[in-house]
Amino acid sequence: MSEASGSPETHPQPASAPAEPEPSWQGDDPREPRPDLLEDPAPWLHRMRSVAPVNETPIGIWRLYRYADCMRVLRELPAGVRRTDGSPGQAAMGGGGLSGEGGQFMLQQDPPNHTRLRKLVSKAFTPRAIEHWRPRTREIVDELLTPALEAGELEVMGGLALPLPSQLICEMMGVPVEDRKLFTDWTTRGIHILRAEFLSEEERADVQDAILHLADYFNALIAKRRNSLTDDLLSVMIRAEEEGDRLSPDELLVQSIGLLAAGFETTVGLIGLGAKNFARFPDAAAQLRAEPGAITTAVEECLRFEGPIGMTTRVLHAAAEFDGRVIPKETTVWLSLWSSNRDPAVFQDPDRFDITRDPNSHLAFGGGVHQCLGAHLARMETQEALGALVQRTSLLEPRYDRVEWGPSLFRVPASLPMGLRAA
Numbered sequence: 001m002s003e004a005s006g007s008p009e010t011h012p013q014p015a016s017a018p019a020e021p022e023p024s025w026q027g028d029d030p031r032e033p034r035p036d037l038l039e040d041p042a043p044w045l046h047r048m049r050s051v052a053p054v055n056e057t058p059i060g061i062w063r064l065y066r067y068a069d070c071m072r073v074l075r076e077l078p079a080g081v082r083r084t085d086g087s088p089g090q091a092a093m094g095g096g097g098l099s100g101e102g103g104q105f106m107l108q109q110d111p112p113n114h115t116r117l118r119k120l121v122s123k124a125f126t127p128r129a130i131e132h133w134r135p136r137t138r139e140i141v142d143e144l145l146t147p148a149l150e151a152g153e154l155e156v157m158g159g160l161a162l163p164l165p166s167q168l169i170c171e172m173m174g175v176p177v178e179d180r181k182l183f184t185d186w187t188t189r190g191i192h193i194l195r196a197e198f199l200s201e202e203e204r205a206d207v208q209d210a211i212l213h214l215a216d217y218f219n220a221l222i223a224k225r226r227n228s229l230t231d232d233l234l235s236v237m238i239r240a241e242e243e244g245d246r247l248s249p250d251e252l253l254v255q256s257i258g259l260l261a262a263g264f265e266t267t268v269g270l271i272g273l274g275a276k277n278f279a280r281f282p283d284a285a286a287q288l289r290a291e292p293g294a295i296t297t298a299v300e301e302c303l304r305f306e307g308p309i310g311m312t313t314r315v316l317h318a319a320a321e322f323d324g325r326v327i328p329k330e331t332t333v334w335l336s337l338w339s340s341n342r343d344p345a346v347f348q349d350p351d352r353f354d355i356t357r358d359p360n361s362h363l364a365f366g367g368g369v370h371q372c373l374g375a376h377l378a379r380m381e382t383q384e385a386l387g388a389l390v391q392r393t394s395l396l397e398p399r400y401d402r403v404e405w406g407p408s409l410f411r412v413p414a415s416l417p418m419g420l421r422a423a
C-alpha cells in the first residue's frame, strides 16, 4: 500500500472503520507527530494530493492538498483565523490551548483587529525599508563566512543560518543581541503553542515555561526602553501604545514576542534548507555561480522546493464545496503549503530544483490578508546568505549522511556540517 515514505502502516487505522480499507484521511492522524516526514515529505504529499486531496480527519479538521483549493481559501472564500463569533477555531493558531482567548498576535486575529495590529508595524517591512538593511546584512554574512572559508569548513546552521536572521531581527527590533542564546531556546519551545491542542501535559508545561520567560524578558525590556525611545521597532510599538488606544499593553507584549519568534526560526530553516539543496545539487550551484543575478529566482525556488512551514490554517466563514464534498461553515481547514508547492497542476516538473523557475507563485508565505509580513526580509537575508555562500565557494561538500532535524515546530535542520572550497 505504501509508495510513500512515512507510510500509513506506521499509523494504524481505527478499528471503527472495518468496511473501508483506508479512511479518506489515509490513516494520517493530525494528532500524531510525523517526524518520518521531515526527511522528504514530497512522496507522501503527492500521494495525499492524488488520493485524498480533500479530507476530513477524525477530529473534524479538514485538510486541503491542492494548490487551487488552498488558494481559494486564502484569497476568495469568506474565511478567517477565528470563527464568525470571534472565538478561536479548533486547533487554529494556539486557539484551544494555553491562550484561552486564542492569542493576540496579529496572525491569531481577524480584521478589524488584525488590520490595526499589522498596520502598526507594516512600514518597517516594505521592500524599501528592507533594502535599507541589505548592506548591514552583507556585512554580517561576510563576518560569518570569512573565517569559515579560511578554515575550509562550516556548520551551516550554527555558523550562518541561525546567527544572521537572529542578529538582524534583534537589530531591527532593538533587542540586545547578546541575549540571543536565551530567546533562541525560549522561542523554539514557545512557538509550539501553535499546536497546543495536541500536546501532552508535560509538553504544555514546557511551552508555558518558555512563554513566561519570554514575557518576563520583554516586559523588562519594554519598561527600560520607555525611558529612551529610538527609531527601532520596539520603540515604534511603545509609542503606539502610549499615544492612546492603538495598542494595549498586552498587545504590545505579544506583538514583540511574536515578531521576534516569526522573524528568525523560519528564516533559519530557509537558509539551512537552501544550503542543503545547493550542496545536494552541485549543478544548481554551478549555474548560480555562472549567473549571479539568478539569486532572486533561486531563493523563490528554495521557498517552493523546501520551505520551512508545511501548512497554514483558516476557519471557513461559509460552507464551501471542494471536489464534490461540502465543508461546513465554522470548520477549521488546514492548507498544505508544501503539497501546493509541489502540485504538478501548477508547477512543471515539480520535484526538480530549478533555480531559474519563472513564474514561481509558490505559497510558502501563505496568502490573503495574513500573507507573511516578513517575506521581503526573509528573501533579502536568504539572497545575501546563499548568494555569498555559493559565490565564494567552488565546492560545498556535505559532511553528513542524513540530516538531523531540530526541535522546531518548522522544518529546520539541527546541524549541517559542510566542507568548503574557497572560490
Ligand code: HEM
Binding pocket: 074, 106, 107, 108, 118, 259, 260, 262, 263, 264, 266, 267, 270, 307, 308, 309, 311, 312, 313, 364, 365, 366, 367, 368, 369, 370, 371, 372, 373, 374, 375, 377, 378
Ligand atoms: C523563510 C522565512 C519565512 C516563512 C517561510 C514565513 C512564512 C509565513 C507564513 C506561512 C505565514 C502565515 C501566512 C498565512 O497564513 O497566510 C506567516 C505569517 C507571518 N510572518 Fe512569516 N515567514 C517567514 C519569515 C518571516 C520573517 C523574517 C518575519 C519578520 C518578522 C515574519 C513575520 C510574519 C508575521 C508578522 C506573520 C503574520 C502576518 C499576519 O497575520 O498578517 N515572517 N509567515
